[in-house]
Amino acid sequence: MDKEEAKAKVSDLVGGFFSYDRQGKLAGMSEEDTKRAFIEPLFEALGWDVRNPEEVWENRSQAGGKRPDYAFRIDGVVRFFLEAKEAHAELSEPEAWQAINYSYNNSVPWALLTNFRELAIYNANWKAKGSEDSRFLRIEVSDYIGSFDDLWLLSKEGMVSGEMEKKAQRYGRLAREPVTKALYSDLMRWRSMISKSVSKNDPRKKFTKELLDEAVQRFLNRLIFIRTCEDRKIENEQLRAALRQWEGKNNRKLRSYVQEIVSEGFVDTYDSDIFFPHMAGELPVEDDVMAQVLDELYESPSGAQYNFDAINADVLGNIYEQYLATVMREGGSLVERDGKRKEMGIYYTPTYIVDYIVKNTLGELVSKAKTADDLRKITVLDPACGSGSFLIRAFETLREEYAKKNGGDHQMLSENVSKNAHDILTRNIHGVDLDMKAIEIAELNLLLRAATRRGLLPPLSDNIKRGNSLISGTKEEMEGHFGPHWKEKHPFNWETEFKEVMDGGGFDVVVGNPPYVRFDNLNEEERKFLFENYQTAVQKCDIYSFFIERGVSNLKDGASLGFIVSSSWLSQHSFNKLRRFILDTCAVKQIITTPSDTFEDAAVRTVIIILEKTKSASKKENNNVLTGTIDEKGRISNAKRIPQKIYSQHDDNLFVLEWDGEIQKLEQKLVENCKLLDDAAELSFGIMTGDDSKFTYSEKQHPKEDKKVLRGGNVKRYNIVWTGEYVWYDPEMMKKHKETARPGEPARFEAEKIVIKREGAGMITACLDREKYYSIGSTFIVNKKDVEFGLAYLLGLLNSKLINWWYGRRYRTVTQSINSYQKIPIHLASSSEQQPIVKLVEDMLDLNRKLVGMGAIQSSERHGVEEEIKRTDAQIDELVYRLYGIAEEEKKVIEESFAKN
The missing domain is CATH 3.90.1570.30 (tt1808, chain A)
Known part of the structure; x- marks a missing residue:
């Protein structure tokens, strides 16, 4: 209309x-x-x-x-x-x-x-x-x-x-603070106020820092649960009434009124762990602090009137994920530690991502269920559940499906809500997390979903559990790996903790957002255990690789996994075993690229991966992978179907998401009559000092050992911009200072060499060094090995559009691995075929040196040099196209791809 x-x-x-x-x-x-x-x-x-x-x-x-x-x-x-x-x-x-x-x-x-x-x-x-x-x-x-x-x-x-x-x-009105920020700010303030009050009134130190933190969280969880029940009209405004009663009489502590509400009105009514006897009921909170917290639970100092019935799970989840990243100090003060968040890999998953993953895993499964009994048999797992966002969406999906099985009668569902919630939370939903705070918050969020009327709530202790999802085994095995203090690792034995599910073949659905933690950041004991127990373990990988392996291993045959993970696994060499594992065990249903700002505080590109575990070779052989890009409204654009067998046949099993049959033929053409760069030259890392702050300076300090040094940022195409930095090149001192130092041999720096910038997101930036610069680990070094190829020839290929196009289709991560450069195809050109490229490369080196010498001042002469550089660059590109036998139509495809970017 x-x-x-x-x-x-x-x-x-x-x-x-x-x-x-x-x-x-x-x-x-x-x-x-x-x-x-x-x-x-x-x-x-x-x-x-x-x-x-x-x-x-x-x-x-x-x-x-x-x-x-x-x-x-x-x-x-x-x-x-x-x-x-x-x-x-x-x-x-x-x-x-x-x-x-x-x-x-x-x-x-x-x-x-x-x-x-x-x-x-x-x-x-x-x-x-x-x-x-x-x-x-x-x-x-x-x-x-x-x-x-x-x-x-x-x-x-x-x-x-x-x-x-x-x-x-156009009205230009001031916006008030979003509820997420307002409630988070208030929650943190209440936590701090209560903690400081208790610390001040606890002379015997009954509450240790850890116990205080746990008790305050439990206390606040109780208050939020009570306020939610009040706003849903399933309980009267008991907290406000208690506050008014105390104000009128003031003959006993306000906290006793609150504890009375818990013990007399909520323990028996809801029968939930959240209200069972706990140190939270013994917190010696001062009356004025308690009164302020209770009052602000209804109206914030910012003017926000809280309606906890309206505050959805996504808002609460976001708030609590930030809550988990704070640390309590002695005395009850709090500090936000972004480092803790990064260390634990805590990043809250946006709602549209959660919705998409659950819809395309659990949603597909429940749509096939014919009866409520079929629904009760479905098992869902989040092995890193955090505050429970994926489990909440799974709960809602199942609850909606129960309503449909009841003929779409929402009144019927309402009448059976306790039974349905009990079934969903005790039969369908399972979660694990290493952080006990996260477990309590996930339980609270799930109970808030279930509490739609007065009545007993389902117990969650058998379904939402604390543990390290990646460390599993018997008591004897754990003692063998970790010694007498093995319990500190919080191992999680899947076969016993979720015995019924695992005895039945595994879970029907595994979903989640695994932590983003570098393998190198784990301690030696944990790294050793993972290497011995996970076939996807490779140095320089990330623990999300093990979560994928564990998740698939915990699935039934024919069951689905949906994760959001870093896109690094698609092409980096350190994930080659993971790619092989996925291709061997699963039909890859979807790989969906997410927006670059999916995680506000994490500089990581991510993808959604949907897998179906299968033993069928034909199913994997004939499977087509849906690729595309999701937007914040959950819509997919640039959707394509790529045969899974392409990835199985691809060099190093790389997952290229922009596949095209004709382009695949073009890529194949590039590698014909070629040597890998690793065979044509010696590749190595720049210096790993172990501590740049100790071994690099802006002025010379050690006349003999100090060397001019380059970082990745100093490397430009056909040019070096040295910024006056030196490295104290003393290999023995570096190794003594830190075992992880890798200074390497000086001969590779003293020789003529190509220096490559390590960071580039699919683009190669390389220059030729004849000044004997040393370089830091943010660079790669290419030394001559084969007399068949000159360095100037190799440099021309590396900086060409053709090789950059080939490289960019495979390797998109910002920080590149040396393995990706080793696989670059170098055409087997004779000396006479190389010569035209070598001459133009020498011209490019001269022109760039001349341009640098002119400084930043604009002039007609400078403009002339810049135009000459463009022309020479284009001539090199043209010669490289001809060398590799690229036809005009093929060249057009490559040029257009650069125009789009």
């Missing part, structure tokens, strides 16, 4: 409304009547499919009272909430403010309130003291046609185009 058709339909609705008004029918219309007669048809005219719950979800629950009537979604993302009232009712301030706060707490920017007589649009992100401050537009029914452009902002088309956001930006 286009805009004019929509306008005509709205005009008819307005006419009908006024007709009802004249006849006196509006006064007798209920809210339900108003919704069906006017509000739903209005949004239907604006292009929304109001009968499709995936697009327009209607709240039919009679419980509660804080949830808006409708959520309007595009690609699964809520764009605005709408609260409906009967046609004769006034749009009140409390109702508007409630809708605004619900939207804010759910991280949704827009809230609507309408009785059809008028429609008010509010921006939930604006700083406001009341609903009037948040109001963006107000349209009366008499203006629906005259102000149709404003009304059209709410159309599905308008929401997709973002016109309302663009118009709102």
